[in-house]
Amino acid sequence: MRQKIHLDTDIGGDIDDLCALAYCLRHPEVEWIAVTTVAEHGGRRAGYVRHVLHLAGRQDIPVAAGVEARWQGFRFEQPLPDEHDYWRGEISPFPTPLEQALDLLEASIRQGAHVVAMGAYTHLAMLEERQPGILADARITLMGGFVYPPRAGFPAWDFTADWNAQVDSASAHLVFERANPTLVPLAVTAETALRFAHLPVLERAGALGECLAHQARVFASAEQLAERYLPDCPALPSDFINFQHDPLACAAALGWSGLTFADLRLRVEMERGWVRLREDPHGRVFRVAVGVDGEAFAAHWLETVCR
Structure with a gap:
């Protein structure tokens, strides 16, 4: 069944946003509504x-x-990396008024679209302040929302690594309190991987696939996540490039079957400026992704993008 999708993204740094955008562009069940960009640099992310x-x-x-x-x-x-390295030239920025982004987000929610937030949750909080109550019945999937740490063999992240929630913790707190989102946290996205083995296949998948492969190589050289994580994370593949945080959140919104979910009662609180989600029998019920078949997702993502 086709699914209306609105992506709210901070594309332009970590390449998992690009991987997510490509996944949704090639997914046969996506009915696109709009894309908004957060943490902008004069419209450069929107230009990307x-x-x-x-x-x-x-x-x-x-x-x-x-x-x-x-x-x-x-x-x-929230800086941007060198445009010439990642995009092989200058990309024309596309600046628009903030209100235009909020208008698109509101229109998407009122059309019943599924909003996937792949950056700070700032726009959702701003829209709730502009239209109180609009988030209560909105269909929202958040990449983030730290409840449990990743399993042994994967990065030993704690709640401070939950970038999308912590970069604007006040907005995250409001969204957790006012919305009823599905959470796709680091504990499961840590088990996904973009790998060098994927790149030859991507390079044969048209201009979009070739762009992904190029940026993956640039990202691997610049960020060196394999060098950082592999010595202490034996569960990661040896040709690891990056985690597929945002593509997995999109897959959750689109009902991919390789994810396991649980309804958890969580208490939302602030602790020295950090937003925290703690299990509490008296807390609100959140739908949380708690398990993933990482290898199956890699195959699903690659097949979808190379469709």
């Missing part, structure tokens, strides 16, 4: 989205640039 849509022949999908990275509510800086 439009470039990817052009590669896929989908210039019809509405795009809007949202809140700027210099916004005072962000805990961390």
